Amino acid sequence: MLSSITSRLSRNISVFNGRSFVRQFASASAETVNIKLPESSFKTYKCDPPSLDIEVTKDELLRLYKEMAVMRRMETAADGLYKSKMIRGFCHLCTGQEAVAVGMEAAITEDDAIITAYRCHGFTYVRGGTIHSILAELMGRKAGISRGKGGSMHMFSKNFYGGNGIVGAQVPVGTGVAFTQKYLEKKNATFILYGDGAANQGQVFEAFNMAKLWDLPAIFVCENNFFGMGTAAGRSSANAQYYTRGQYIPGLQVNGMDVLAVKQACSWAKNWTTNDQGPLVLEMVTYRYGGHSMSDPGTSYRTREEIQHMRSTKDPITGLRQRILELGFSTDDEIKKLEKEARAVVEEAVAEAQKEPQPDESEIFTNIYAKGTEPPIIRGREREEFAVMNQ
Amino acid sequence: MQTSRFTLLYRNFANNIYSKPLSRNRFIHKAFFHATKKILQTSGAPAPAPAEGYLPGVAQSKFIKSTQEEALKNSELMNTGVANGETKKMNMFQAINDAMGIALTTDETAVIFGEDVAFGGVFRCTLGLAEMFGRDRVFNTPLSEQGIVGFGIGMAAVGHTAIAEIQFADYIFPAFDQLVNEAAKYRYRSGGLFNVGGLTVRSPCSAVGHGGHYHSQSPEAYFTHTPGLIVVMPRSPIQAKGLLLASIRDRNPVIFLEPKILYRAAVEEVPVGDYELPLGKAEILKSGKDVTVVGYGSQLYTLENAIKLAEKDIPGLSCELIDLRSLSPWDVDTVANSVNKTGRLVISHEAPQTSGFAAEVATSIMERCFLRLEAPIQRVCGLDTPFPLIFEKFYVPDMTKCYDAIKEVVNY
Ligand SMILES: Cc1ncc(C[n+]2csc(CCOP(=O)(O)OP(=O)(O)O)c2C)c(N)n1
Ligand SMILES: [Mg+2]
Numbered sequence: 001m002l003s004s005i006t007s008r009l010s011r012n013i014s015v016f017n018g019r020s021f022v023r024q025f026a027s028a029s030a031e032t033v034n035i036k037l038p039e040s041s042f043k044t045y046k047c048d049p050p051s052l053d054i055e056v057t058k059d060e061l062l063r064l065y066k067e068m069a070v071m072r073r074m075e076t077a078a079d080g081l082y083k084s085k086m087i088r089g090f091c092h093l094c095t096g097q098e099a100v101a102v103g104m105e106a107a108i109t110e111d112d113a114i115i116t117a118y119r120c121h122g123f124t125y126v127r128g129g130t131i132h133s134i135l136a137e138l139m140g141r142k143a144g145i146s147r148g149k150g151g152s153m154h155m156f157s158k159n160f161y162g163g164n165g166i167v168g169a170q171v172p173v174g175t176g177v178a179f180t181q182k183y184l185e186k187k188n189a190t191f192i193l194y195g196d197g198a199a200n201q202g203q204v205f206e207a208f209n210m211a212k213l214w215d216l217p218a219i220f221v222c223e224n225n226f227f228g229m230g231t232a233a234g235r236s237s238a239n240a241q242y243y244t245r246g247q248y249i250p251g252l253q254v255n256g257m258d259v260l261a262v263k264q265a266c267s268w269a270k271n272w273t274t275n276d277q278g279p280l281v282l283e284m285v286t287y288r289y290g291g292h293s294m295s296d297p298g299t300s301y302r303t304r305e306e307i308q309h310m311r312s313t314k315d316p317i318t319g320l321r322q323r324i325l326e327l328g329f330s331t332d333d334e335i336k337k338l339e340k341e342a343r344a345v346v347e348e349a350v351a352e353a354q355k356e357p358q359p360d361e362s363e364i365f366t367n368i369y370a371k372g373t374e375p376p377i378i379r380g381r382e383r384e385e386f387a388v389m390n391q
Numbered sequence: 392m393q394t395s396r397f398t399l400l401y402r403n404f405a406n407n408i409y410s411k412p413l414s415r416n417r418f419i420h421k422a423f424f425h426a427t428k429k430i431l432q433t434s435g436a437p438a439p440a441p442a443e444g445y446l447p448g449v450a451q452s453k454f455i456k457s458t459q460e461e462a463l464k465n466s467e468l469m470n471t472g473v474a475n476g477e478t479k480k481m482n483m484f485q486a487i488n489d490a491m492g493i494a495l496t497t498d499e500t501a502v503i504f505g506e507d508v509a510f511g512g513v514f515r516c517t518l519g520l521a522e523m524f525g526r527d528r529v530f531n532t533p534l535s536e537q538g539i540v541g542f543g544i545g546m547a548a549v550g551h552t553a554i555a556e557i558q559f560a561d562y563i564f565p566a567f568d569q570l571v572n573e574a575a576k577y578r579y580r581s582g583g584l585f586n587v588g589g590l591t592v593r594s595p596c597s598a599v600g601h602g603g604h605y606h607s608q609s610p611e612a613y614f615t616h617t618p619g620l621i622v623v624m625p626r627s628p629i630q631a632k633g634l635l636l637a638s639i640r641d642r643n644p645v646i647f648l649e650p651k652i653l654y655r656a657a658v659e660e661v662p663v664g665d666y667e668l669p670l671g672k673a674e675i676l677k678s679g680k681d682v683t684v685v686g687y688g689s690q691l692y693t694l695e696n697a698i699k700l701a702e703k704d705i706p707g708l709s710c711e712l713i714d715l716r717s718l719s720p721w722d723v724d725t726v727a728n729s730v731n732k733t734g735r736l737v738i739s740h741e742a743p744q745t746s747g748f749a750a751e752v753a754t755s756i757m758e759r760c761f762l763r764l765e766a767p768i769q770r771v772c773g774l775d776t777p778f779p780l781i782f783e784k785f786y787v788p789d790m791t792k793c794y795d796a797i798k799e800v801v802n803y
Contacts, residue, residue, distance in 0.1 A: 088601035089780055140781035151603050151780040165605040166562065167534050200533035201565070228534055230507050236533040301510070364774065364782045378775045 032057050033327055041261040045243050045281075047250035050268035054260055058329040062338065064106060064259050065324060068098040068317045069342035071122045074131050075290075077350050078121065078138055078152075082294045086354065087138045090165075091152040094122040096289035099316035100223055101126045103262025104191060108270055111186065115161040115174040116193035118153035119223075119288075123193070127160035131349035141356035148359040149367065168194060168201025171220070175207040178218035178279075187274045189217040191266070197228015199242055208246050208279070217273035219266075220246065220281045223256065225288045230301040243283035256284030257314045260323075287314060449656035449692050454676050456629055462660040467633075467674075473664035481661040484654040486628035487516045487593070490635040491554060493665050495524045498552050500589070501639070503529045505539060505556030513558055514595055514654050540566035540592060544574050547587035547644070554639060560596035560648055561605045567613070574644040575619030588642035593635070595651035596624070597689055597741050598787055603780035609688075609742035609773070614646050615719040615751065621645040621670060622719040624688040628659040633668030634716060641670055650689035673722035675729070679709035682797055683729040685738045685752055687715040690788065694739055697793035705801060718748055726752065727759040734765035735800040739788050744772035766803035769796040 034055050042049040075093040082091050094101070097119070104114070105126035116123050124134050129145045137144030138152055145155050146163075155163040161177060164170040174192030181188045194204060199222050211218040222242040226233050233240045243251030254265040262284060269280050287310045291298030298307070312318075324330050330338075365378055449455065456462040459478045468474045481489060495501050503517055509531045511518035521529040532539050536557055543553035557563045563570070570592070578586035597609045614622045621643045625631035631649065638645040676691065677698070686694045691714055698710040711729050715721050730736050736756055738749035749770040756768060771788040779786050 089603045090606055148781060149779065153603070153605070166565070168565070197534040200535050200538075202535065202537050203565070230510050231531055235531065358781060361782070361785065364776055364779060364785055368776055 030057050030059060031329075035260065035323070037258070037261050037264060038255075041255045041258060042265065043243065043253035045241075045246075045251035045253075047252065047272075047280075049252065050264050052264075054264050056260065058327075060106070061320065061324050061327070061329060064102055064263075065317070065320050065335070066338050066342060067102045067105075067126065068259065068320065069339055070131065070345060071098045071102065071125055072317060073342050073346040074125065074134065074349075075121060077135065077346050079290070079294070081135070081139065081350070087152070087294075088140065089151045090118070091138065091294045092119040092292065093290050093294075094119050094288070096310070096315070097223060097225060097256070097286045098122060099259040099262050099320075100193075100221075100256050100284045100286055103259040104221075104266045106259070106263045107266035108189070108191070110159060112188045112270065113159045113161060113174070113177045113181070113190040114193070115164065115170045115177060115190065117167060117170055117195060117198060118163065118165045119195075120153065120155050120163040123160060124155040124157060124163065127157045129155060129157045129160075131346055132353050135349055135353040136356050139353060139356075140358060141353060142359045143353065143356040147363065147367075149363060167198045168203045170194065171198070171201070171204045172207040172210070175211050175216060175218050178211065178216040179214065181217050182214070189219050189270045189273045191219045191221050191269075193221045193223055195228055196222060196224040196226065196233040196240070196242060197231065197236055198222075199245060200236055208249055208281075211279035212246075212249050215276060215278040218279040219269045219273055220249070220279065222281065222283045223286055224283050225286050227288070227292070227301065229292045229296070232301065241283070243281055246279070246281035249279050249281050251281040251283065253283045253285060256286035257316045257319065259316055259320055445654065445656040446652045446689055446692060447656075448696070449653065449689075450658070452657065452692055452695055454691065454695065455627060455657045456659045457657075459660045462629060462662065465629075467668055468662065468666060471633075471662075471664075471666035473662035473666045476662055476664045478660035479663050480658045481628050481632075482655050482658045483625070483628045483631050483649070484514055484516045486632040486659070486661045487635055487649065488518060488520065489661065489663070490632040490639070491517065491520060492523065493636060494552065494554065494639045495520065495528060497665065498639075500550070501528070501552035501554060502546070503554045503556070504532050504543070506534055506558045507531055508556050512556055514649075514651060516593070516649075516654075517556065536562050536565040537569055540569035541573065543590050543592070544569060544577065544587050544644075547574075547589035548577060548585045550589065552589040552639060553591070555590070555592045557592060557594040559606055559651075560594040560610050561608045563592070563594055563610060563646075566592075570614065570620065570644075570646070571617050575617045577619075577644075579619060586642065587644045590644040591635075591639045591641075591647055592645070593647045593649060595654070596648040597650045597652060598778070598783060599652050600783065601780070602778070602783075604777050607778040607783070609648070609740065611646075611648055611718050611740075612742055612746060612748045612751075615721075615748055616746075619644070620719060621717065622648070623670060623717050624648045624650065625716065626650075626653070626688055626691050626714055627657065628661050630668060630714075630716065632661055633666050634670070636665065637667035637670050640667065645670075648688070652689050656689075668716075671717045671720040671722060673716060673725040674714045675711060675725065676714050677710070677712040679711035679733070681708050681733055682710040682735040682737060682800055683713065683726065683733045684710050684793075684797065685713045685715060685726055685736065686740065687718065688741075690739050690741055693788065693790050694793055697790045697797060700790065700794050701797040701801075705798070708797075708801060710797060715752075721752070723755050723759065727756060730756050730760045731763050734760075734763050735803075736760075736764070736768045737771060737793070737796045737800060738768065739771040739793055739796075741773050741787055743775045744770055745775050747772050766800040769800055771796045 032055050037052040075095045081087045101122040133145040140148045142148050153165040171194050174190050178190035224242050243253040255261045462478050508517040509521040539555050543555040546553040574587050598607045611622050614620050623634050625634045638647045684694050702708045738752045753768040771793050774786050
């Protein structure tokens, strides 16, 4: 990790006018450093790589750290709530993959769009969903981000098109979103996420072709966590170099366990596509620590040692913590405090979300058709109404 | 205005649930009871729900053959060679596994494929088969439903036996074209030169207690609307084994939908030998003279309980319960004969009502038995909404709704 940061760190205090209190203020927040990412951060396919130099501020690093820490806490809380049967249904956690969502969001603006599959809690959080609304959704409460009607796989927010449960279906959908950005001549891009397993759905290739044909600002992002349920990537994919699978679309493989590499790659990709250079395929090499979903212990198709090894050598949160410590941006104690805050925020959200009521029963019939266009009766209702009227 | 209607509807649920005869009945649908109570607590945290994933109470059903004697006392088994043979305790996923084992043993061209099937599959239906028959006969596919079904069609067109698993029936839709346009019409459009009779697509379907939008749907009617396909849904281990073997060997492409909530719901004494149960034939599970009640799959157990309750509440009432088993083709004669006797028909399924299979049954019976009908035919189905996550207990055609419908045709 140390070697990855150049000793030529240019520590320049950007907001500095000589007065000491400003200097102090500056060193507490806006001090920028130039970090050199390791060469191994990227591998390219038919394009030049992004720069390995990335400029960051202390503030930003601490923010990224906290976001990842909160995300992990939130997923841990979801795990607990599921096990105590407060969360029903199918629930997929992103523990281990935090750097992808956090790094991506750090690189884009809220006018850029994201769409992903069912492993969506982390993305919902970075896209502005509150922890409260995410946990409430998981527990099927009225205050949930989808009014308690979606559950784990169906979460949405502004410019975040979900949360999609059918593997691969979101990929052409995201391509359509990207088309509107081009049509409206916006300098925005759509990040379309899918897994290493999903990469084999025919729809993915159909979307690739359309995006390239029309040069859309579509950034296809394969989150390669090495498994699609129990199947290892190499056993499902004839070519497991996912960043090369766009054939005629340039690609970039990214160390998805390093939030800064992810950020750099996403900034680069956005810049590429919004300059009308057409779509890209990014492969975020990452790892999920838990099982595929809550009903999968996740240890029958890989060894505990493998998981432990990834945790201890590749963890995105530990990695960033080391970087922060090495830069002297924070002390161990300060980071512990951040961790504590993250835990407190999540614990409070858990407690609050649990108090939320379930949606009204009338919600059974809402959001199916546009308001005012519903059929006069929704079949299946008459029986009960008949019974009621005859009471 | 809507709200007050729903409040009423809601109270009605509550009244039904707490009314004496119901709460005394030991067959009360526990999960429904629980969910209703949960929703009754309008504020505060609901208590955690009980374990689900299998249908409670099925094991006590009269239709479950838990002894060898009961299992073999079945006229359909008479000519199959297993009538006097050995039986073994199996629940439904084991019986399905057993059927596939026999299919692979008796047919060298038979292979099984699908997502994670070599590891046993999500519901363990293919457990151990890869080890037993080799990875060239039981293999994992990429995540690619359209590919899986199309691939199976190709194999079957050559004359091989392709047994494909679609992990959940909700994921069959990416393969919809392959099933509807390719599999169903292969024979027709090649003028009989080719057919895909060797293709069987198995898929777990229907509610499971907490599946939500994408792990709960019952898509049978999309396929019964497609000439050229056979659609089957079993209700129990013995049925599943015999119907699956028949489906695999049938010379038409078959969609075999397995109610996932039944996989571990009950154990039957399943004949260990090789036997088939007839496709296109309904089975009368209980005879009666006043009301014909028709269902299939897991819904039969709800109907069994509803009938029990109705017969208790209405002295002298006797209902006939029919399991359709095959939906395409379906056994109009058995149902029509029954309705000609009873004059009343209630049909129930979990899929939404509009354009559901019940509509087909109701129309055909109306055509055949118009003058014999004593009451309008009743359909008790899922609501015309997406399959809900937290409102599942309101969505499903539960015992109370079925009971109501029986009462209604009786009192008409
Ligand atoms: C069309 C479809 N087929 C199958 C499934 C069941 N399923 C859900 S996730 C999954 C594995 C996906 O793996 P991957 O794309 O690598 O994503 P990851 O879970 O690793 O994030 C499968 C088979 C589904 N949801 N939709
Ligand atoms: Mg994966």
